[in-house]
């Protein structure tokens with residue numbers, strides 16, 4: 001059974017008190033109704049009441065139905081509310097004007113109450129289905145963009161964000177950097193504690209990394225134990241300083257993937273700044289990877305900035 005709180009609500013905008021009461025009575029068993037007796041009052045009530053549907057009378061003194069319709073469609077957070085237009089002017093012109101203005105339906109007066117009820121019901125059913133579809137789409141979008149284990153951005157979404165950020169940085173002539181982070185000897189964590197503990201370490205580490213980075217940075221898991229972070233408005237040197245602080249903090253972490261387990265780890269990082277010749281993300285990512293390999297070769301638990309030989313290696317590989 002539907003409780004009073006999850007009932008859908010309807011705002012009846014009608015200057016004739018008797019018509020408004022009749023309409024409310026007609027709908028009261030299924031819906032919560034509110035009444036505005038002018039266009040001005042309707043506009044004032046909409047934000048507060050947040051109705052699921054508006055029954056809008058056309059002819060009212062002051063703001064008339066057409067003006068209210070226009071106002072509602074102008075507001076981004078009101079524009080999706082379905083509006084059923086009700087009017088004594090049952091000309092074709094009035095109907096076209098209402099529908100072109102964004103009303104979902106048009107009911108001429110005098111109306112049969114059963115028809116109004118059926119139409120309200122139909123539009124609210126459609127609204128419920130649309131909302132369910134929008135929620136499902138939002139879930140699908142989130143799933144398509146995120147890594148299921150860590151909830152960070154996945155590689156595909158990282159590329160999308162990076163391409164947009166690179167275009168933005170070029171336009172504003174601001175630096176943009178890329179950091180890759182790889183957990184050192186991660187295999188040995190799996191080997192010692194098992195794959196499930198390894199998963200929990202990745203999750204805990206990711207939460208730490210997300211907290212560490214700035215909100216404007218995009219952090220993604222781009223491989224098993226490899227992460228990438230996009231650093232807008234940061235030069236290679238500034239990003240290397242951030243990476244160094246991150247490396248230091250990561251080495252102080254005490255990860256507890258299971259009761260009684262206390263795991264420490266270190267990370268290696270490679271950093272590069274996007275360059276004018278970088279079309280897309282691949283080259284910058286390769287340069288950062290080359291710098292990362294150097295960090296690994298030179299003892300791990302350190303940060304390296306991509307330099308000329310990394311660029312040449314990236315050129316060679318691309």
Ligand SMILES: Nc1nc2c(ncn2[C@@H]2O[C@H](COP(=O)(O)OP(=O)(O)OP(=O)(O)O)[C@@H](O)[C@H]2O)c(=O)[nH]1
Pocket residue numbers: 149182183184185186187188190194195196197198199202223224225296300
């Ligand atoms: N638990 C867990 N392990 C993963 C996941 N993805 C990749 N791995 C493991 O990560 C390990 C990566 O090993 P390597 O590439 O040899 O690197 P490493 O041991 O970290 O050594 P270096 O990077 O050279 O310091 C492998 O054992 C993979 O099986 C995952 O989602 N969960």
